[in-house]
Amino acid sequence: MASPVLTDILRPLSRSQARRGLVGLAMTAACVMTACVSSRVAVVEEPSPAYVEPCPMPTDGSFGSWRLVRAERFTLCVPMEWKVTGSRLTHRTGSIQWRWGRYVPERVPFVVGQRSSVDAMAAPPGRSARGNRVLEEIDGQMVDLFWNATGARAATGAVWQTPEFHMLGEATSPEAAEAHWAIFRTLRFTPTQ
Secondary structure (H helix, E strand, C coil): CCCHHHHHHHCCCCHHHHHHHHHHHHHHHHHHHHHHHHCCCCCCCCCCHHHCCECCCCCCHHHCCEEEEEECCEEEEEECCCEEECCEEEECCEEEEEEECCCCCCCCCCCCCCCCCCCCCCCCCCCCCCEEEEEEEECCEEEEEEEEEECCEEEEEEEECCCCEEEEEEECCHHHHHHHHHHHCCCEECCCC
């Protein structure tokens, strides 16, 4: 004699049981497909090279060719290899993020008596080994540009007072920190209506 479980499986289903089974199967399949679609990360596709708008501003030629990026209330230029997703620029050598509003620097604990040159980032030409801060005019606006070495990385930034806007980045080399400053210098606010 067959086991009770096997008998249940082999027993013919009534029409209502079959209908419920098919509806349940269809609902399960729909849920699985919806979950798969909704769990995908939205990716902002970069324009193909045929549709890239060249940068209208002078740029630092040492970072290759540049393209224009249009964001809400401003434009800026980035080297061609940089990716733009939302309010973030990324490249294998670092990233930059922008935010509207007043810049409030983070407080970093200061430790006295510990100095190490291990993994310290070499300074870009003409810059201090620990960092640099410059007040510079960009498109008629005074902008506070800075970079601070933190081990093998550098924190970079640009702060505008009017309008209240700032860009903060992380660079993996002195050249990458210089690229951040070059990108910051291309920012142009668009007139508001």
